[in-house]
Amino acid sequence: MIVTNEDRMACSAHLSADGRSVEILDQRQLPNREVWLKLHTAEELYEAIRSLAVRGAPAIGICAGYGMYVLALHEETEDGAALLAALERAGEYLISSRPTAVNLAWAVRRMLGVVRANAHRSAAELRELLRRECVAIHDEDIEMCRKISEYGLTLVKPGDGILTHCNAGPLATSKYGTAIGPILLGKERGIEFKVFSDETRPLLQGARLTSYELQRAGVDVTLICDNMASLVMKNGWVQACFVGCDRIAANGDFANKIGTSGVAILAKHYGIPFYTLGPRSTIDMDCPTGADIRIELRDGEEIRSKWYAEPMALPEVKCYNPAFDVTDHELLTAIVTDRGIVYPPFDVNLKKLFEES
Numbered sequence: 001m002i003v004t005n006e007d008r009m010a011c012s013a014h015l016s017a018d019g020r021s022v023e024i025l026d027q028r029q030l031p032n033r034e035v036w037l038k039l040h041t042a043e044e045l046y047e048a049i050r051s052l053a054v055r056g057a058p059a060i061g062i063c064a065g066y067g068m069y070v071l072a073l074h075e076e077t078e079d080g081a082a083l084l085a086a087l088e089r090a091g092e093y094l095i096s097s098r099p100t101a102v103n104l105a106w107a108v109r110r111m112l113g114v115v116r117a118n119a120h121r122s123a124a125e126l127r128e129l130l131r132r133e134c135v136a137i138h139d140e141d142i143e144m145c146r147k148i149s150e151y152g153l154t155l156v157k158p159g160d161g162i163l164t165h166c167n168a169g170p171l172a173t174s175k176y177g178t179a180i181g182p183i184l185l186g187k188e189r190g191i192e193f194k195v196f197s198d199e200t201r202p203l204l205q206g207a208r209l210t211s212y213e214l215q216r217a218g219v220d221v222t223l224i225c226d227n228m229a230s231l232v233m234k235n236g237w238v239q240a241c242f243v244g245c246d247r248i249a250a251n252g253d254f255a256n257k258i259g260t261s262g263v264a265i266l267a268k269h270y271g272i273p274f275y276t277l278g279p280r281s282t283i284d285m286d287c288p289t290g291a292d293i294r295i296e297l298r299d300g301e302e303i304r305s306k307w308y309a310e311p312m313a314l315p316e317v318k319c320y321n322p323a324f325d326v327t328d329h330e331l332l333t334a335i336v337t338d339r340g341i342v343y344p345p346f347d348v349n350l351k352k353l354f355e356e357s
C-alpha cells in the first residue's frame, strides 16, 4: 500500500508542512470547532497528550514519534551522544504524560532505538533517520488500520447494528481507525450498518468524536447514554460490539476506555459477540495479564463540573475517576489485528501472531 503525504496530512496528528513541528487537530474542541495546534517543545507535547488534545492510543503513538523527531531538530547539538541523552530525558518525560496506552512508550522507545543503533553517526544523520522512522510509524498505522478494517468487515453483515464505546475512529488513529474502521470501509463499499455510539462519560468521546465522525461520513449513527446500552441490546438492535484498546496483555485481557468492561459483560448476557480491534503496536507481550496494566487516574473535576454550566456535585464530594478499565479475556469473542483475527486461547494465539512476523 502506498501512503502519500496527502494521506498523512489528513490525519489528526502529522508533521507540519514546514517539517518543524507536530500538527494536531485539537480534539478537546470537537465537535464545535476544528482547531489545529502546532507543537514544538517537550512541554507542549506533554500537555497536548495529558489534556487529550491528541488522544486515542495509536494517535498518541504517532504524535510521540513525530514529537521525538521535532525535539531532535530543535536540540542544539551536533554531537550524537548529546542528542541521545537529551532525547532519552525528553522521552521519559513524554511517556509519563499518560501511563495506560502502550503505543506512547512503544513509539518513544522505537525512536530512541534508532538513535542507539546508530550511535556512531553525526547528529545531522541521526535527525534524518529519526524523520524516516516517525513517518514509518505513521505509514504503518495507516496500513494496519486498513487491514484491521478489512478483517473486521468479515465479522458483520450488511444492516447489522454495531455498538461502540469511546472513539476508535480516524481521529484516534490514522485513516479508517480501528473499531470504526470496518464501518467506514463498509460505507465506502456501499455496505450500511446501524451504529450505536455510547456517549462515554465522563469525557464524552463517543458523543463529541465518534458520532461526529460517523455522522459526517454519512453513517447511520445513534448516540446513546452509557446506561442505555443494556436496553438497546435487549431490544435486539445490536449484532456485534466493536471497541478499541489501549493495551492488550499477553493473555488477551485488555485496557480500554472506562465502561468498556461493562459493555462486554452486557454483551455476554445478551449473547452478542464482543470484539476489540487494534494494531500490533497495542499488544504488549511483556505485560502478562490485565492486572499488570497501570490505569490512569484523572481529576475528579471531569465528573463534578466539566461540561456543565454549574457544578453538578459539591466541590468537597469525593470522586473516583479512572480513565480506563480492563476487560477480562473471557468476555472477548476475538481480537481483530492487522495480522488477522485472533480467537481463544489468546495466550497461545497472540504469541503465534508475533512468532509469525
Ligand code: MRU
Residues within 6 Å of the ligand: 052, 055, 056, 057, 058, 101, 165, 166, 167, 168, 169, 172, 173, 177, 178, 179, 205, 243, 244, 245, 246, 256, 257, 258, 323
Ligand atoms: O482517553 P482516551 O480518549 O485516549 O481513550 C481512548 C480509548 O480508550 C480508545 O478506545 C483507544 O485508545 C483505542 S483508539 C483506536
